[in-house]
Amino acid sequence: MSIKPLPDLIPDAKLKLPKEAERTLAGGLTVIAIRRAAVPLVELRLRVPFGKASLPRATLLSQALFTGTSTMSSVDIAAELQAVGGGLSAGLDPDRLLVTGNSLASGLDRMLEILAAVLTDPAYPNGEVATERDRLVDHIQVALSQPAHLARTALLKRMFGTHPYAVQTPEPDQVRAVRPAALRTLHAERVRPEGAVLVLVGDINPEKAIDAAEKALGSWTGPAKTAEVPPTPPLQPGPLLLVDRPGAVQSSLRMALPAVDRTDPGYAALQLANLIFGGYFSSRWVENMREDKGYTYGPHTSIEHYLAGSVLSVAAEVATEVTGPSLLETLYELGRIASLPPGEDELEQARRYALGTLRLGMSTQAGLAGLASMYANFGLRLDHLRDYSAALATATREQVAEAAARFLAPTNAVTVVLGDAEKVQEPLAALTAVERSAE
């Protein structure tokens, strides 16, 4: 066997941000346009603040946003968009309504016109809304049979208590009770340009793209009925919550740990600590749980940011027989990173991963659009990447150890396990206090 040396890396060139322009229109909509001309397409993201909106109504509104205007049916909207290679869809999270779409670059003006019609002249026709309502109920029924969904639902409740973030999926019966008139009212009150941000990325001239957006969306006006979400409550560690899923061949292990927001001076160090612990494949927890023990296929941890607070989440699906041992290894790795500073090598490896994947994320139109829109959600712009990269590049081993000790200590964790309680309760109870879910 010949020994071959690993080739050196050529250091990255300085971070180059793409050409962009920004304008806030008279109605209050901010438009950010970014040029990346690699393919003759344009990506669109529109986020509208939607915190504290009635969950069943807001969820159905997001499903029914494209069902019709006073002059177009849902089929017309879809066909007109398709004609320029376009498509638009809407989604909802606890902070915002998000419209996502794309088209051929030559179709940008038309896509914006159709979007404007949907935003300013919505009809919510009774028949179409009824169809979307039934479909949404069916989709929720399917979600309720998905272990990942059930585990997340239980964790959110456990994390957020009575905070509005605690419930993110409406009950089927609540959705059934929503009438089209309620959607029209909600749309009139909340689907407004104030505080909304439109991001356009693609083979475009940024100034001209903003002109096109102004032309199409200039008539979208009116004040929004805003509602600020209160800060999230601190996590309350306590007994592990065990949710029974009789007959499950796997258990869903979930944990929430505290975190800081993106602009916190300690965020880069916490992100590096998260990576070293479990935030990428070459992390301690993944190597232990998957590549050493074979307990799980796709374990992962990540820092999730909401407007009202951030949280570090830990997730793994593990075989029923190894549920106890999986919790043991997780607690062990959390305890280890919270108690001992990381090695220089593993810090450098995580640092290069964090810096490299930022560049990968910016290298496509869709990636850039998602990043710019997500940053805008927190009042940030793409140039934040420079500050964040610098913070990642300079975070010290001591800072990372400090962040790990403060945030990743296993005593901080809120833990939920969804699985066959009859088989997993005893092994889990050997490691920590266990409380059965009331449901």
Place this chain on the structure above:
Amino acid sequence: MARRIKIPATKYPVERFTLANGLRVVLTPDRSAPVVGVAVVYDVGIRSEPEGRTGFAHLFEHLMFQGSENLEKLAHFRHVQGAGGTFNGSTHLDYTDYFEVLPAGALERALFLEADRMRGPRLTEENLLNQIDVVKEEIRVNVLNRPYGGFPWLRLPPVMFETFPNAHDGYGSFGDLDSATVADAQAFFDRYYACGNATLAVAGDFDVAKATEMIHRHFGDVPARPAPPLPSFDEPDLTAEKRDTYTDKLAPLPGVASAWRVPDPIGDFDNYLPYVVLAEVLTDGDASRLVERLVQRDRTVTSIGGYIGFMGDEFQVRNPTAILLQAHMPPGGDGDKVLRTVDEELERLAADGLRPGELERVQARIATHLLRDTDSVLGRALPMAVLELQRGRPEMLNELPKLVGEVTEAQIVAAAATLRPERRATVEVLPGAVS
């Protein structure tokens, strides 16, 4: 609405060469972002695995990450991610791919890593047992512990096909996985993972001359081994409808999926391509035929999708393959009724043709999807590697939007007319969940 929008094309450059040991190489440089994508594709997939060894091609994919000539277990992952990159691999019916996306300065490292495992993975008992466990967890996550697991990609082939290569479970049975041996793995590597049976593609920010030199340096000494003969997996078309029904104890609602054989995607591409467009005419968005009829008008389904190839890889699959329609239904939904309506809509399409503008708008949307996929360096490296492997024509990636735009109404009508009930294979999933 009948105005025809001009479908744009990409002009990604393509450089091709073959090393003395038989490895085929495709380079497609693009300096617009400081990233590179590297793909190595081997001409072996689920259809090639031996009887009694279901799931073996996929299990072997896992073993290719477990160390190689110069690399310990875990080193591959650490070297890619420690260079700021990401990696993965996937097993398909007709090929297995391995890939990395990295900052441009890490290109040589990725080439080193791929060359090292092409010379030979470290096939040990310990790694094999570990990855059998991991694959079983993957199957639990994706199939056994979730509703609609394997629907329809694992459920429909055994209804449609008779022969082992086409009909068996590509994820594999636990029994077969557990009985796999290191000797099996070595034999599989020796037979299929020959450099003459592989292609390498590199896309993104690099200099062609320098990359060519690096490729010669890293892959040039991989021992020459020829590709094994490519078998034909063809089998006769159905002459009478075939159906199967099963109960999914986790599923809350019924579902139905049907498939019809289509022309050879490679040997008969001109006649195959209209089916790709037809799938979108039938199911792409609210303005498509079946969504408008079944979801919005009749409300007999809650969602319906159509595509070609059981894994949705229409330009990366060999003969035999199929056009699929799959639908989820509301509570109490009636699969037969849905199929009767599908038949009715297909007959209407075959008899009355398309509406003005219908074909053009579907073609424009397909073009957007095709172009969007190529925006990422991996979205060029991977398909180009497969197009080189299967067709010797990686530049076809640039041509696809235009070729889709040239499909005619007459071809769509003719394709729709072939989707007769007697040529159909159908699988229905019944809800078994207690709600």
